[in-house]
């Protein structure tokens with residue numbers, strides 16, 4: 001079969017043997033896989049170590065072809081979401097086929113063993129997935145546009161972040177970095193879950209305009225770079241979700257912190273690589289909560305899928321750009337340029 005193999009510095013289309021079933025494994029036909037906008041940065045090694053060489057790709061929507069004898073929660077013919085997250089407990093978590101380790105992020109002898117057994121990802125015609133990474137999507141067999149479901153993993157990551165500050169219904173939410181894919185996913189999820197208002201915050205004016213067009217509950221704030229001005233433009237809100245990429249400073253994140261109402265919650269979901277200076281007395285007197293959120297859990301996957309299936313979360317507002325396996329470099333470039341309520345789905 002054909003697959004994208006990541007090496008030290010690049011990704012190449014290669015002919016590789018089809019994966020064979022092993023204990024705890026599920027063989028899936030990859031229907032569509034989201035190519036994250038920052039995949040080029042991942043391949044260049046700017047986001048942590050990849051255990052190269054490997055089949056790249058963190059998550060996909062697939063059809064189950066075969067299951068190992070010890071797999072009971074899915075069966076051939078099921079449509080499933082692969083979340084990539086393999087969790088051994090105690091902070092030892094890996095993303096199969098991708099960068100990122102749970103816990104302290106440093107990894108351990110156990111995560112090394114996990115990555116040795118479950119190494120390959122999903123940017124391929126077929127994938128052998130650890131059973132723990134798969135959640136069944138009942139009824140997805142009849143979803144009219146399966147490639148669009150490749151956006152589910154980002155929606156689920158965003159929803160898991162929002163749920164860390166639950167309840168969402170009836171509350172004012174801000175998404176800082178709303179112009180990115182994770183942020184756009186957070187805006188859509190917050191609207192679907194009944195937020196009173198959603199303030200979409202980012203730099204890209206065109207992306208902000210698209211978000212504003214989602215409906216009257218959406219407000220926008222264009223980041224100025226000045227913390228006080230941005231805080232005033234964002235808030236006051238009950239929940240702020242930070243989905244920013246690698247920014248040069250923590251100013252926008254701290255503006256989100258400043259924008260919180262008393263008893264508000266700031267959830268960190270993005271890729272900011274700076275320490276936050278949080279004033280002890282302020283956090284205490286305003287009774288604020290600071291939460292982190294990483295990847296998604298099975299219950300949230302089911303909730304988000306039901307929102308999509310019911311039409312409460314309408315995926316037709318997201319621009320879908322498809323790419324095949326034939327030219328990885330072109331697809332990664334396209335993914336980098338396709339953000340702001342748009343995403344690239346690899347359809348092998």
Ligand SMILES: NC(=O)c1ccc[n+]([C@@H]2O[C@H](COP(=O)([O-])OP(=O)(O)OC[C@H]3O[C@@H](n4cnc5c(N)ncnc54)[C@H](OP(=O)(O)O)[C@@H]3O)[C@@H](O)[C@H]2O)c1
Pocket residue numbers: 036037038157176177178179180181182183202203204207223243244245246247248252268269270271272293294295296339340
């Ligand atoms: N916690 C988790 O489980 C999890 C899971 C997946 C991803 N992530 C992280 O989430 C981050 C965002 O992912 P994504 O897919 O949404 O990426 P993306 O589509 O590339 O979006 C990046 C966002 O960051 C903003 N941004 C980038 N540089 C900026 C700067 N200098 N100043 C202000 N804003 C800046 C962009 O704003 P403009 O477009 O307006 O310029 C955009 O809103 C990634 O870094 C990733 O590491 C976390």
